[in-house]
Amino acid sequence: MAYYVGVDLGGTKIYTGLADAQGRILSEIKVPTAAENGYIAVIRRIASTIEEVCNQADVPVTEVSAIGVGAPGPLNSETGVVHQAPNLGWENAPLGSDLEKLLHLPVLVDNDANLAALGEHRFGAGRGASDLVFITVSTGIGGGLILNNSLYRGAGFAAGEIGHTVVDPDGPPCSCGSRGCLETLASGSAIARQAQTLIASGGGRGILVRTAEAPDEVTAVTVFDAAAGGDAEALHLIQTAARYLGIGIANILNLLNPSLVVLGGGVMESGPLILDLVRGETRNYALKEAYASARLVPAELGERMGLMGALALAIGKPTGIGAT
Ligand SMILES: [Zn+2]
Numbered sequence: 001m002a003y004y005v006g007v008d009l010g011g012t013k014i015y016t017g018l019a020d021a022q023g024r025i026l027s028e029i030k031v032p033t034a035a036e037n038g039y040i041a042v043i044r045r046i047a048s049t050i051e052e053v054c055n056q057a058d059v060p061v062t063e064v065s066a067i068g069v070g071a072p073g074p075l076n077s078e079t080g081v082v083h084q085a086p087n088l089g090w091e092n093a094p095l096g097s098d099l100e101k102l103l104h105l106p107v108l109v110d111n112d113a114n115l116a117a118l119g120e121h122r123f124g125a126g127r128g129a130s131d132l133v134f135i136t137v138s139t140g141i142g143g144g145l146i147l148n149n150s151l152y153r154g155a156g157f158a159a160g161e162i163g164h165t166v167v168d169p170d171g172p173p174c175s176c177g178s179r180g181c182l183e184t185l186a187s188g189s190a191i192a193r194q195a196q197t198l199i200a201s202g203g204g205r206g207i208l209v210r211t212a213e214a215p216d217e218v219t220a221v222t223v224f225d226a227a228a229g230g231d232a233e234a235l236h237l238i239q240t241a242a243r244y245l246g247i248g249i250a251n252i253l254n255l256l257n258p259s260l261v262v263l264g265g266g267v268m269e270s271g272p273l274i275l276d277l278v279r280g281e282t283r284n285y286a287l288k289e290a291y292a293s294a295r296l297v298p299a300e301l302g303e304r305m306g307l308m309g310a311l312a313l314a315i316g317k318p319t320g321i322g323a324t
């Protein structure tokens with residue numbers, strides 16, 4: 001029997017699972033990343049979670065065929081080098097090769113949004129679709145593309161960065177250096193920021209009463225709660241975010257004409273309201289043929305999305321960096 005390990009490495013936790021070739025989880029573990037202890041400590045921690053999931057399932061580590069790792073930040077999936085991961089404090093970290101040296105097993109690395117796309121394609125809402133666009137709307141906005149049944153990474157591994165497509169050239173400045181990126185107008189942090197601006201100008205009472213009258217504590221969740229309770233200003237903020245998401249998705253539909261758009265992340269999981277609004281706005285902006293041939297559906301894998309994507313990576317290509 002073949003065994004595979006998936007590792008979902010995030011800024012706050014490491015989520016590791018052992019699975020068979022069909023992606024059935026045999027054992028799993030979650031530990032804090034403790035990134036403040038430095039790079040070496042984090043890769044040793046990853047290695048110890050891998051030993052732990054193998055021990056739990058009584059599988060010798062040497063029986064593992066390949067390890068897939070999902071990491072944040074721009075990275076090179078051919079070399080396994082993480083170029084920049086500000087929430088881990090890493091720069092040009094040779095994660096893949098260091099883990100291979102430590103574990104003596106093939107290791108594959110890709111970014112978390114690409115792997116979420118891969119996971120949903122293989123094990124979630126995208127099963128059976130040959131083309132899929134995955135979009136996660138949470139604190140930020142990320143995405144991944146499956147084209148002709150393969151993950152499309154792009155020439156510089158920057159494909160799928162839907163959050164940094166510009167939807168308003170006069171919009172707010174973005175962390176990437178550009179302006180009016182989708183992420184600055186429709187992410188969870190953007191919705192929270194817009195609510196705080198509204199409150200600062202004397203509005204947003206229906207939102208503010210849901211906190212301890214503390215504008216700093218207003219999050220996207222507060223805004224969604226207020227909208228669900230019938231607050232018109234909160235609903236307007238969500239409609240505005242949905243409109244920008246619709247514009248962003250329509251652009252992708254017109255460019256790629258995929259059959260499926262899978263929407264995940266905290267904002268999309270807030271309830272049926274946002275999905276309905278996004279579908280409507282996408283229809284307003286997309287070419288008729290492109291909208292008619294695409295289904296917009298919620299992601300299915302929830303908190304296991306990154307882990308299942310890392311497993312799909314390991315199972316799909318059981319050869320590692322430098323392995324022949
Ligand atoms: Zn940007």
